[in-house]
Amino acid sequence: MTEVLRQHAEQLYAEELAELARRDERPRPPNWKLSPWAVVTYLLGGRLDNGFEISPKYIGERRLMEIAVATLATDRALLLYGVPGTAKSWVSEHLAAAIAGDSTLLIQGTAGTSEEAMRYGWNYARLLAEGPSPAALVESPLMRGMREGRLVRLEELTRVPADVQDTLITVLSEKTLPVPELNIEVQAAKGFNLIATANNRDKGVNELSSALKRRFNTVVLPLPDSLESEVEIVQQRVASLTRTLELPAEPPALEQIRRVVTVFRELRSGATADGKTRLKSPTGTLSTAEAISVVGHGLALSAHFGDGSLTAADLAAGLLGAVIKDPVQDKVVWQEYLETVVKERDGWNDVYRACREIS
Template identity: 70%
Template sequence: MTTATTTRPGETLRPHAEDAFAEELKALAAADDRPRPARWNLSPWAVATYLLGGTLGDGTVITPKYVGPRRIVEVAVTTLATDRALLLLGVPGTAKTWVSEHLAAAVSGDSTLLVQGTAGTAEEAIRYGWNYAQLLAHGPSRDALVPSPVMRAMQDGKIARLEELTRIPADVQDTLITILSEKTLPVPELGEETQAVRGFNLIATANDRDRGVNDLSSALRRRFNTVVLPLPATVEDEVDIVSRRVEQIGRSLELPEAPAGADEIRRVVTVFRELRNGLTNDGRTKVKSPSGTLSTAEAISVVTNGLALAAHFGDGVLRASDVAAGIQGAVVRDPSSDKVVWREYLETVVRERDGWKDFYRACREIS
């Protein structure tokens, strides 16, 4: 027998965006005097400010949730205020899920109306299911119907989220066509339908590396406005993103502050960018790229793991030896080919770079 437990404030490992940034959302709502679409908690301007960061008139600092071109965020936000759904597209690790969550939190105050797409996602996950005990006892009824997150968003006028759209089977994807075009979800078993109320929209995410897996039909693609999230444009942007996310994650895990390892964060980002681009940052040396994506999200994971090593088995300061194993694990996904790429990069680039001797030694020891 199990008993329910109540999570005390501060114990949640990863609070939802609307909880983690509740004070910022409250301050924005109080300062926001611009027109708001129906059932939006904030105006489009305030939603964009929440994503991109800024300082309000009363001095409240809104931290950036996304570092990238402002126009991309503005287009994404305004799309949600129209009758078209939003598709966030990009390579793995470009913050599609992160942006999706924060958009829903800012617009609806609820980022939890989520469908996680997989190869096994069924129509019921998008439309509705049934409480089979009720169904067998009393037949089809409203009491027996179990609404999906999408159906609940339609009823409440909120933003629904659908992750990894192109991993969902094509016939299940097309369940969305009627929802997005007619803003209606038929329930033929009851002879009824659920009509979306004002404020409803949907944000889907997809990796462009998944093209050819379950490509969207032309009919479904027309229902989306596609916004491509690029990789960070500069080293500084990517270092900023990694530092901010590592600081947030580290705070929840009670790890040392990220600035203690600022040099190592920059080093991790530099390695990832050079191997990803096939060229050193100074443009002088071409290098081979490994089979993996080496995304910003993976850099965040490497640094966070390094901080945990430094905290529990070191002096709390992030050093080359703390990130070496994580970097090698991220680079060497295919042992037969990536080992050669990694070894060549170490010998031709890292070994000759000023100030990187400690990193070279740490990586060679792991290798």
């Protein structure tokens, strides 16, 4: 059997989840696999009493994860909000894996998401042959989650049309999903809740109604607050990516990761790290997720077309592609940064030459 490219969180971290469950003696909400304390430990990592190491899945403020987990133990849904690339989807997947043991009840929000995808649909062959019946009903992930008492994930909520968004109001307030065609309703079992994600770049696309906002507790996931925190995140995720893709490359030197993160943070903030030089910011978000992609791309280049050791030349193409989204405006921003900052920075001559060459 061919191995899958990406395992679900509950599969990839099955050993950690099982060990936490064995050692977890704290109270658990109905139908939860772990206690809230154990869920936060799974997310942030730590050492158990028996010496077993739990790897961190989220590097950031503990209180944010405590608020998110506590929300899911109440009757309010959770909305993870922030700029693109701040690990909203990553956190929602791991929350579902730790709490319900299943992260696969997922609805992907798009401009084309229909009410049927949110509530339920029909097997039209059976519907025409037999008429409306439970056998002809096609359950959505939301309906399954309600029936089985599990967490449901809804990605990019603000991309969903407003009239479809509002189908959630009854579900979140009454904890019931009517099926008028069959004159029945599905009532949510204990353990059911919803984790939605949204990013601020989509603000105003399909703004949530005030009625729907009241059904959510919003937790804003910020960008990493320090260079070292962001470097640690990139290093950890790149190591995992390298193992998954089986790249025959050496682990990237910390200095190379720090360079990429420094470029991203300076252009994102509009100033150099020392605050002495003001910079123009590009149109893209330059998120931590994009920094991970740049380093991962560089590792693939070094593994297959170099000596396996990540160099500035391997990073240059990825940096250029991440920064220049608008070929006119962003190119000016990048050239100015290259000439005024990178060129003058001690120890960055190889970065400057590689970027100039590929530009």
